[in-house]
Amino acid sequence: MRGGRWIGWLDFRHDCGVIASLRCPLVCALVLASCAGKDEAPAPGAAPAPGVAGTSTATATAAATSTSTSTATGAATPTGAAMGAGSTVPAMVDPAARFPLAIATLVGAASPPVVDAKAAWADYEAGRFAEAQRGFAAVALADTKAWKHPFNLACAAARGGNAELARVGLVEAVRRGGKAAVDKARRDADLASVRTEAWFEPVMRGEDPAPPAAPPTTAGAAPSIAAPVAPASSPSAPAEPDELPGFSGVSDTPIAGASLTTLKAKLVETHGVPVAIRGSLQLAAGPDGAREAYALYDFSRFAECVKTSNKKACRKKLTGDEEEDNQLECTDAFLVRASLAAAGTWEIRATKPLDLGCEVKRVLNLLALDLDHDGADEILLDVTGQHAYASVRDEINERVRIVQVFRLDGSTQLELRTEFTEAFMSSDGDAHRHYFADGNADGHADVVLQSVELRGEEAFAVNDELWSDDIAEDSPISTQLVPYDPVADAWPGVPARR
Amino acid sequence: MAGGPGPAMSRRARSGLVATGLVAAAGLLAHVEPPVHAVDDGVASTPAWLDCAACHAEIDGQWRDSLHAAAWTDPIVQAEFARSPGPSCRGCHAPASVAAPDDADAAARGIDCVACHVRDGWILAAWPSPAGVLAHPVRAAPAQATVDACRGCHQFDFADDGIHDPREPLQDTLAEWARSTAAEEDRTCQSCHMAERRDADGVRRTSHALRGLDDPELLAEAVRVDGEAIADATGVTVQLELHGHRIGHAFPTGDLFREAVLTVRTDDGAKDALVLKRWLASTIDPDGDDHHIRQVDDTRVPPPGDGPLRDELRLDDPTATRVQWELRLHRLAPGAARSRGLDAHASGIAVARGEFPVQRRR
Numbered sequence: 001m002r003g004g005r006w007i008g009w010l011d012f013r014h015d016c017g018v019i020a021s022l023r024c025p026l027v028c029a030l031v032l033a034s035c036a037g038k039d040e041a042p043a044p045g046a047a048p049a050p051g052v053a054g055t056s057t058a059t060a061t062a063a064a065t066s067t068s069t070s071t072a073t074g075a076a077t078p079t080g081a082a083m084g085a086g087s088t089v090p091a092m093v094d095p096a097a098r099f100p101l102a103i104a105t106l107v108g109a110a111s112p113p114v115v116d117a118k119a120a121w122a123d124y125e126a127g128r129f130a131e132a133q134r135g136f137a138a139v140a141l142a143d144t145k146a147w148k149h150p151f152n153l154a155c156a157a158a159r160g161g162n163a164e165l166a167r168v169g170l171v172e173a174v175r176r177g178g179k180a181a182v183d184k185a186r187r188d189a190d191l192a193s194v195r196t197e198a199w200f201e202p203v204m205r206g207e208d209p210a211p212p213a214a215p216p217t218t219a220g221a222a223p224s225i226a227a228p229v230a231p232a233s234s235p236s237a238p239a240e241p242d243e244l245p246g247f248s249g250v251s252d253t254p255i256a257g258a259s260l261t262t263l264k265a266k267l268v269e270t271h272g273v274p275v276a277i278r279g280s281l282q283l284a285a286g287p288d289g290a291r292e293a294y295a296l297y298d299f300s301r302f303a304e305c306v307k308t309s310n311k312k313a314c315r316k317k318l319t320g321d322e323e324e325d326n327q328l329e330c331t332d333a334f335l336v337r338a339s340l341a342a343a344g345t346w347e348i349r350a351t352k353p354l355d356l357g358c359e360v361k362r363v364l365n366l367l368a369l370d371l372d373h374d375g376a377d378e379i380l381l382d383v384t385g386q387h388a389y390a391s392v393r394d395e396i397n398e399r400v401r402i403v404q405v406f407r408l409d410g411s412t413q414l415e416l417r418t419e420f421t422e423a424f425m426s427s428d429g430d431a432h433r434h435y436f437a438d439g440n441a442d443g444h445a446d447v448v449l450q451s452v453e454l455r456g457e458e459a460f461a462v463n464d465e466l467w468s469d470d471i472a473e474d475s476p477i478s479t480q481l482v483p484y485d486p487v488a489d490a491w492p493g494v495p496a497r498r
Numbered sequence: 499m500a501g502g503p504g505p506a507m508s509r510r511a512r513s514g515l516v517a518t519g520l521v522a523a524a525g526l527l528a529h530v531e532p533p534v535h536a537v538d539d540g541v542a543s544t545p546a547w548l549d550c551a552a553c554h555a556e557i558d559g560q561w562r563d564s565l566h567a568a569a570w571t572d573p574i575v576q577a578e579f580a581r582s583p584g585p586s587c588r589g590c591h592a593p594a595s596v597a598a599p600d601d602a603d604a605a606a607r608g609i610d611c612v613a614c615h616v617r618d619g620w621i622l623a624a625w626p627s628p629a630g631v632l633a634h635p636v637r638a639a640p641a642q643a644t645v646d647a648c649r650g651c652h653q654f655d656f657a658d659d660g661i662h663d664p665r666e667p668l669q670d671t672l673a674e675w676a677r678s679t680a681a682e683e684d685r686t687c688q689s690c691h692m693a694e695r696r697d698a699d700g701v702r703r704t705s706h707a708l709r710g711l712d713d714p715e716l717l718a719e720a721v722r723v724d725g726e727a728i729a730d731a732t733g734v735t736v737q738l739e740l741h742g743h744r745i746g747h748a749f750p751t752g753d754l755f756r757e758a759v760l761t762v763r764t765d766d767g768a769k770d771a772l773v774l775k776r777w778l779a780s781t782i783d784p785d786g787d788d789h790h791i792r793q794v795d796d797t798r799v800p801p802p803g804d805g806p807l808r809d810e811l812r813l814d815d816p817t818a819t820r821v822q823w824e825l826r827l828h829r830l831a832p833g834a835a836r837s838r839g840l841d842a843h844a845s846g847i848a849v850a851r852g853e854f855p856v857q858r859r860r
Contacts, residue, residue, distance in 0.1 A: 276788055300780050300782055311794070
């Protein structure tokens with residue numbers, strides 16, 4: 001599979017086997033506390049930790065169904081755009097998820113990731129920094145707690161001349177390790193080449209500065225995050241906050257002022273009930289001067305009912321026998337695509353109902369960006385909703401998250417709906433998240449789906465990002481990469497519901 | 499100073515004793531702050547409730563059987579608190595536990611003597627008796643006999659929780675009272691819920707049984723149900739008119755979980771029902787930026803003086819000769835009870851029943 005496209009489920013098991021593969025001479029229980037930092041690795045030949053195998057326990061099952069169409073890179077650093085490294089990453093992912101997003105290119109480029117810190121060390125010590133970067137990245141993805149792995153990745157990247165990847169690794173290391181990571185980063189000789197970078201001090205303060213601007217790219221020829229980016233450290237090429245490597249720009253400009261008021265009025269006129277606009281996106285003017293826009297809005301289900309019926313009938317219609325059936329407290333949500341003419345009037349182009357349960361909870365993203373890197377922007381909608389029986393006085397928040405991607409002609413490119421429980425679960429549960437990353441290094445964003453079983457007696461909280469900070473070290477995380485298909489201009493195989 | 503402060507009396511309370519006569523005479527304390535969220539810090543240094551019972555056994559006995567005493571231990575309250583453990587619940591249901599949430603005994607006392615009768619280390623009474631003044635410090639608080647004594651827990655708005663409109667009332671009983679003939683006639687909450695009764699010693703005192711929906715006689719007089727049942731070719735139309743009768747607020751009042759159901763049925767089993775409750779629904783804010791849950795309808799029986807509730811029910815039984823009706827009050831709506839693992843019917847209380855003869859019009 002080296003150099004080929006891959007798809008399938010990868011089970012990373014974070015246990016002592018992974019740690020032991022670092023050849024740390026301590027027993028497993030002490031490894032986590034004592035093995036931080038690559039220079040603490042023992043001398044070659046040291047015995048593996050007692051009771052654990054000295055090899056990786058990670059398993060990778062590449063799907064046999066995918067066909068390899070990409071050319072084998074065979075190079076130390078693969079090509080491909082990292083969709084979202086840095087602070088301007090589409091906010092679908094929280095800081096914890098930015099890291100895998102940023103390094104997925106590296107991990108997935110050559111082969112299904114192999115979690116083998118021992119091999120990464122061997123590569124590092126032999127000066128094969130590109131291979132070491134891949135190895136440490138895989139380990140850092142598999143073990144999401146220890147800061148040493150992204151730190152080692154940063155070292156390998158710095159030694160390999162990839163300042164941007166070093167930044168990504170350090171951001172993650174500081175996020176995980178705090179002061180310990182900062183102290184080490186300030187004195188580690190392997191990071192000398194990046195300590196003069198403008199971003200270094202902000203990273204040490206726990207900030208995640210925007211990555212440097214990448215030169216304009218075209219699909220399939222995007223610069224790799226793993227490759228040195230020439231302007232990265234050049235004072236003459238300051239970072240553009242709205243610029244992402246591989247993206248022509250991310251637009252999240254909302255409809256403003258009078259335009260918003262008139263659109264609201266137009267929607268009120270259309271539906272005959274008061275509406276609330278929960279999020280909006282104003283695109284740039286087209287050749288005809290018209291400006292297309294998207295807005296997520298909702299209105300009261302009860303108000304909609306009494307428009308054509310009396311209150312008594314609507315009470316009966318919307319109130320069930322059980323609280324779960326009570327629809328009175330719900331709203332109906334829609335996404336509207338509208339065009340603002342130069343004269344200031346709105347034309348409704350299309351409306352799409354959104355099944356968000358009972359109400360809109362949070363609009364996480366309504367953006368325009370070239371997500372799949374096909375040279376044209378897409379519209380990304382990312383929103384959470386809440387079910388009826390959880391809306392009032394209830395800590396058990398049953399929620400739903402919808403991610404939809406539309407092409408500029410309004411056609412749907414991706415729909416993904418995930419049900420999740422934000423509440424504290426008593427014992428077991430599942431968390432499912434998704435994000436975009438160029439996992440196969442073909443220059444297009446792929447969909448990464450991850451699942452983890454939350455186990456144990458402790459309660460767990462799943463946030464809007466569908467992930468949890470309470471994931472145990474030994475929780476098996478399953479990862480599925482669904483590659484972008486340039487012919488279909490879509491991600492075939494993404495499950496519509498999870 | 500005979501019979502001065504008991505052993506649990508605070509220094510502050512002791513010093514207050516000196517001034518008791520003056521304060522009582524002047525009636526300076528015109529307004530009593532009710533235990534909306536927490537009784538103030540003076541409570542910690544005041545006599546425990548058991549101290550009250552030692553001398554006020556009669557009142558203590560009345561209180562022990564009251565809804566106030568069960569305000570925290572009540573299964574419905576417990577089920578709701580387990581489901582949504584908001585700290586504000588304790589302010590009214592277990593004020594003694596606000597400062598000590600882990601003190602189960604304090605919580606179990608519900609709304610005890612201290613909750614209403616102690617402020618700043620002072621014992622309050624609407625009309626202190628000579629014996630009381632001799633027994634312990636007591637401050638005259640005429641407001642104890644007014645609706646203001648109840649306001650804190652029976653008239654307040656929704657919390658600004660992002661879900662409800664904080665400008666709308668969650669509990670609206672005193673506003674309902676203000677619209678009632680009871681207010682016009684200067685009848686207060688205490689007039690009905692703490693009506694005077696003759697104690698064992700022959701003295702008439704206000705009752706601390708705090709009777710309410712646990713008192714069948716009181717309930718039976720709350721609402722008058724008038725109606726007509728008129729048959730046609732396909733069924734019977736029941737025209738209803740419900741009046742607030744001997745009541746000083748809407749029926750039902752209080753928490754939003756409550757509802758009353760008037761059910762009509764024929765001997766052949768045709769049935770229809772009218773639900774009496776405040777109806778809340780999600781509504782868009784005036785500025786169109788968000789939505790909140792607000793009251794959109796009210797099908798309760800208005801307080802006397804605020805008009806009747808009129809509605810119409812339909813029974814698909816054209817041959818019926820009579821329509822029986824029953825009015826039941828649910829402290830927790832049956833659906834809500836089921837979702838909390840409670841017996842859906844256990845919270846239902848029979849209020850009144852009757853029947854209408856079916857009239858046939860040609």
